[in-house]
Amino acid sequence: MPSLPRRIREHAAALPEGAPICPNALLHLGNRPAVDQALSRLARRGQLLRVCPGVYVRPMETRFGMRAPAVGAVIIALAELWGETIVPCGGAAANVLGLTTQVPVRLVYLTSGPSRTLQLYAMTVRLRHSPRWQLVAPGRPAGLVVRALAWLGPGEVEQNLDAIQRGLSAADLAELAAARATLPSWIATPVSALVARG
Known part of the structure; x- marks a missing residue:
């Protein structure tokens, strides 16, 4: 045997x-x-x-x-194993949306579970516990927008709305509109303006 x-x-x-x-x-x-x-x-x-x-x-x-296996594959599998929502951090979301050319130096993901550190050979991946509103619409453009706006902070939300709107479909805008109730007012207000412009 x-x-x-x-x-x-x-x-x-x-x-x-x-x-x-x-x-x-x-x-x-x-x-x-x-x-x-x-x-x-x-x-x-x-x-x-x-x-x-x-x-x-x-x-x-x-x-x-x-x-090491692909980080994305590991994250998806762990989210399923632990029954958690795990999404890329706001800096990565802003980069995907073209709001910044900076690529995050550290691999950080937001999670509904406890904060943890994952080690894949020399690569360290941090899972950071985050509030529920930052985890909305995982894997979809509306979620990327919320996380990118959270990363930008209150002072830069307004000036990035045009760039955000260009990349969203009507369905994405509708999903973003539906998420407003859970968002802090400094994000919900500009998102409402974005939805109104359609």
Whole structure:
């Protein structure tokens, strides 16, 4: 019978890129102490990456060597695993919308769960707990607008409305309008003006 580390490696190889590997999901392969020990051993050998306590991912093999799975794939999988909303930070949203040419130096995501730090080889990804209003419309343009405006701050919202409006469809504007009730007034007021201009 194959060893427990080998069976865990085979299990991990069948998972999609970025899928989390957690001890409790491997109890069909062995008891908890043995699974924990095997995961630690595989991480020390570089055959798994320990992303945060109790969560591992499979590194991806390329012709240039091993690399971490794509951050986006890991974030989507962890959001599903933890039942949380996790979205890119406001600086990244502003960059996507063309409101800034700055690219965030640190990888920061906003989450409905507790703040955490993820480690993917040398790459550190920070998950920062944020209020519910900053997490609206995950994965959609209306959500990007809210997070970008929050990042810009009260003093710069008005002057960026034209650039924001150009990139939004009628459906995006409607979704943004629907989110106004949860937004702070310094964002809700200019968003109302944007919606009125249509």
